[in-house]
Amino acid sequence: MLLDPDERRGIDPKAQNVAMDQDHFPIVGIGASAGGIEAMQGFFRGVPETLEAAFVVVTHLSRKHKSLLPEVLARFTTFDVEAAADGVPVRPGHVYVMPAGFVMGIAGGRLTLRPLGPEGREAKPIDIFLTALAIDQRERAVGVILSGGDGDGAIGVKAIKEHGGLTLAQTADGDGPETADMPISALRTGFVDFGETAERMGERIAAHGAAQDALAGTxxxxxxxxxxxxxxxxxxxxxxxxxxxxxxxxxxxxxxxxxxxxxxxxxxxxxxxxxxxxxxxxxxxxxxxIGVTNFFRDAAAFEALASQVVPKLFEGRAETDVVRIWVPACSTGEEVYSLAILLREHMLTLAEPPRVQIFATDIDERSLTVARTGLYPRTYLSAVSPERIAQHFVVEGDSAVVAKAVRDLCTFAPHSVLRDPPFSRLDLVSCRNLLIYLGVEAQQQLMPVLHYALRPRGYLFIGMAENVTRFEDLFETIDKRHRIFQARDAIPSVRLPPMTGPDTPIFAGTSQPHRRNATTHAALRHTVETLMLAEFTPPHAVVTRTGEAVHYSSRIGDHLEVVPGQPTRELAAMARKGLRLDLRTALREAIEGNTQAVRDGIGVVLPDGRLQSISLVVRPLNASGSTEPLFLVVFDEVAAPAEKDRGQALEANERDAALQGLERELGETRERLQGVIEEYETSLEELKSSNEELYSVNEEMQAANEELEASKEETQSLNEELQTVNFELTSKIEAIDQMRDDQSTLFECMNVASVLLTPDLRIRMFTAAAAQIFGLQPSDIGRSLRNFSAPIPLTWLSEEIPTVLTADRPSERTIEGADGARYRVRLMAPSRKSGRTPGIVAIFTNLQEQE
Known part of the structure; x- marks a missing residue:
């Protein structure tokens, strides 16, 4: 059954109507540290007011710190700014700010909030949100990385780029970002579309949206x-x-x-x-x-691989053996580590498991860098069970690092599966979701290469949307539903990819499928026999440039023998005693020089015990239609001359005895030389092991360095929070100063005699008209009003203030002054908004002056 695109993205069907409503506008995820206030101000100042987009701001905040960021940002944009809430639908023309103490995501066009764990702060909140935004909004997602003090956001921009969205990172403008670590980390990933100043990012987003709308009609x-x-x-x-x-x-x-x-x-x-x-x-x-990959993508297929294939990879293997696996087009490594986890789980059930080597390759160096690090957001682990996470990952908040024991199984390297020579003698090739990106001609080239790379009866694991229907001569089906296949014992026509220059198309002239050997075995035999009838009649064989035999003549068994252990087609390995070293030397000389190589007078012990002298000839073979260099190996037996009399026979026997002694001595020398070669190979393996140990030590040092970096990031985050608090306090002080200036201006312009008093009649503030009545000076603030000569008695004020405070209503009385004038005195107690000492306003009006 075909899934709706929203269902494939994992959106709740109940929320699809919300997603449909907002599909016509982008959602911009903005990542910055708490101290990057100036960068955010510059960004919102540069956003056009006509831009139909929603903005979500994610910063590094401690749960103990109450952020005033919504109030600060509201001063620099005409958009509605609000603190994000769980379940709120994202609408254009709004700015949503992540509150302190939460980790934010998005699903179905609605924001999601999850409380922080007991550790108190999530190490990568920006990566977490941008990853969720990419999965939910795909090409409508926009990721913006502003000033910040760590590498948060680098994985998030990768996720947005993978899903077709737009990514931007702040670059220097004059003084540059306040803290440039976050933008620099994002830019180094190679997944940032634009490096821009904060003020110009809004124009970029608007232009991209307009271009996308116009391109839709192309x-x-x-x-x-x-x-x-x-x-x-x-x-x-x-x-x-x-x-x-x-x-x-x-x-x-x-x-x-x-x-x-x-x-x-x-x-x-x-x-x-x-x-x-x-x-x-x-x-x-x-x-x-860019390709989308996840841990245990198509979980049922990985379970089938674990039950049907993984145990067979280890059957009959000793501790000194090696299980070899290749993952071409590995991208950022999720599939590689998924396979490594399956293999490690099976290895833990064995008493003496063999070694495991997983070769992971890709032509994208940036993806390989991410894969080698093995650091992923927890959102990438949605298909991994909690038990596997606990066993195979090191969890750091909402991020996770692949455990060292799993990473040690994997080797990442740059490699083109269509251009470079493949790996060989592999037990399993996992090539998932590569074929779906390739055309028919590329698949016809690739599949024989994968068959060549596998051991006889090796396994192929491909994606759920892929198949090998056109290559049934190379692979037989093990599990059709889960796309698991096994290599047949066939010789593909294209054993290695063509070595082409950068200006030569790989796929030129490959329009016809090569399902069988272009030169059939009968045609090859005809070519060989024609040459043999013309020049030779002795036993012979045909080998590839790697030394593997592809054809034998009759009577070849006199010179070859079955080697104990795993079956092999390598001709030199099957050569009889006394012949192996000369055969290796002649093959190397002929293959490297593409010329004829000859070795005369070689003694070979035949199966019946006779010592046969032969001449060995190795020469290139130009077989018509062959796409791979082939070489003809001829074993020319030298006949002994006939004896004519008894004396000559005795002399010949003596010569034969001496010759046999020399041959035995030569054979022993060759055996010792073979032992030296084997010791050299053993030493080489030990050197490789030492190199792997040094690699492990280097990774441990890198882990220690990462811990130090994490401590540095935490310190920087605290410093950024202090900067934010300082900025907010400065803003408040400026606002208070402005209010005070406004009050002073207002009081100076008022012609009303007003005095602000404490309950015990101490002066807190007064107007100019009141100063004339009581003879007040600015230095008198804080003194009691009773200390001044008043034209009216103040006894009523002392008695009435408690009543005004208790009843919370004004009181008024007309009092005759000592100068004969009548004054109307009004007492008011404004509503109290804090627990501070309340203030009483006393207004004095000279009724005589009014008349």
């Missing part, structure tokens, strides 16, 4: 074959990789994204940009390599 015919061929040629010449084997729909979709990012007028305009700007060629190359 006709498919504008991406014709000629245009794509030119783009393939540009990529091939500048980055050295041929993408003509990509599925055209995938290639066009990634190309459309870049057109929208750079704001090109259309496909033709974009091709002109590629010709002129090598940096854009690199950006398109990185976009083409």
């Amino acid at each position: 006709a498919p015919r504008e991406f014709d074959a000629a245009l794509l061929a030119e783009v393939f040629a540009i990529l091939r010449s500048q980055v050295g990789h041929d993408f003509s084997g990509y599925k055209s729909s995938t290639f066009v979709r990634r190309m459309q994204r870049r057109i929208g990012v750079v704001g090109a007028a259309g496909p033709l305009d974009y091709v002109r940009l590629l010709r002129a700007d090598p940096a854009e060629v690199g950006a398109l190359f990185r976009d083409l390599l």
Whole structure:
């Protein structure tokens, strides 16, 4: 059953209506440290007021710190600013700020909040939100990394880029970001579309949205074959990789994204940009390599692999043996570590498990860097059981590091599966979700290469949307539902990928499928026998450049024997005593020089005990239709001359005895030489082991360095919070100063005699008119009003103040003064908003002056 795109993204069907309502506008996730107030101010000042977008701000905050960031940001934007709440739908024209004490995500277009754990602070809150935003919004997600003091946000921008969104990071403008660690970490990942100043990011976001809307109406015919061929040629010449084997729909979709990012007028305009700007060629190359991968993707398939294949990989293996696995196109390593976890779990059940080597390769160095680190947000581990997380990961808040025991099984290296020679003698190849990006011709080249890389009866594990229907001669089905196959004992026509230069298309002239050997065995036999009838008649064999036999003649058994242990097709390994060393030397000379090599007078002990002298000839063989160099190995037996009389026979016997002695001595010498070679190989293995130990020590040192970095990040975060508090206090002080200036101006302009008093009649503030009545000076603030000569008695004020405070209502009385004038005195107690000492306002009005 086909899933709706929203269902494939894991959106709750009940929330789909919300997601549909907001699909027409982008959601911008903004990551910054708490001290990056100025960067956020610059960002919102540069956002056009007409931009239809929603903004979500995520900062590093302690649960004990109450943030005033919503109030601060509201001063610099016309958008509605509010603290985020759990379950609130995200709407355009709003800014949502993550509150302290929570970790924020998004699902179905609604924000989600989860309280922090007992540790008190999440190490990577920006990565967590941006990853959730990428999964939920895909191409409508925008990630912005502003000033900050650690590497938070680097994984988040990767997730947004993988899902087709837009990514930006702050760059220097004058003084630059307040703390540049976060933007620099994001830029180093290579997943940032634009490095911009904070003030210009809003314009970039608006331009990208407009370009995407315009590109939605681009006709498919504008991406014709000629245009794509030119783009393939540009990529091939500048980055050295041929993408003509990509599925055209995938290639066009990634190309459309870049057109929208750079704001090109259309496909033709974009091709002109590629010709002129090598940096854009690199950006398109990185976009083409982005793939979505998760831990235990298609969990049922991994369970089937664990039950049906993994135990068989270890059957009959001793502690000194090696289980070899290859994961081509490994991306950021989630699939590699998933396999390593399955293998480690089985190894723990064995008393003496063999060694395991997992070779993980990709052509994207940036993805390999992430894979080697093994650090992922907890959101990436949604398909991993809690038991496996506890056993195979080191959890750090909402981030997790793959355990060292699992990482030790994996080796990551750059490698092109379509250009470089493959690995060999592998027990399992896991090539999941690569074939779906390749066209038919590329698949026809790749599948024989994977078959060549496997041991006889090795296993192939591919993605759920992939199959090997066209390659049933190479693989037989083990589990069709979960895409597990086993290599047949066949010789594919394409044993190795063609070695091409950067300007040569890999897929040129490969329109016909190669399901069987292009040169059938009968044709090969005919070619060989024709040559043998013309020049030779002795026993012979045909080998590849790796020394593996692909054809034997009759009577070859006199010179070959079955080697104990695992079956092999290596000709030199099967050579009889006395012949092996000369055969290896001749093969190496012929293969490296592509010329004929001859060794005469070689003594070989035949199965019946006779000592036979032979001449060994190795020469290149040009078989018609063969796509791989082949070499002919001839064992020319030298016949002994006939004896004519008894004396001659005796003399010949004596010579034979002496010759046999020399041959035995020569054989012993060769055996000792073989022992030296084996000791050398053993020493080489020990050196490899020592190198692996040094690699482990280096990783431990890196882990210690990461712990120190974490401590540094924590200190920086505390410093940023202090900066934020200081900024907020400064803002409050400025506001209070402004209020005080406003009050002073107001009092100076008022012609009403008012005095602000404490309950015990001490002066707190007064107007100019009151100063004339009582003769007050600014220095009199804090003194009691009773200390001044008043024109009226103040006894009523002392008696009435408690009543005014208790009843919470004003009181008024007319009092005759000593000068004969009548004064109306009004007492008021404003509502109290704090626990401080209340203030009483006394207003004195000279009724005679009013008349």
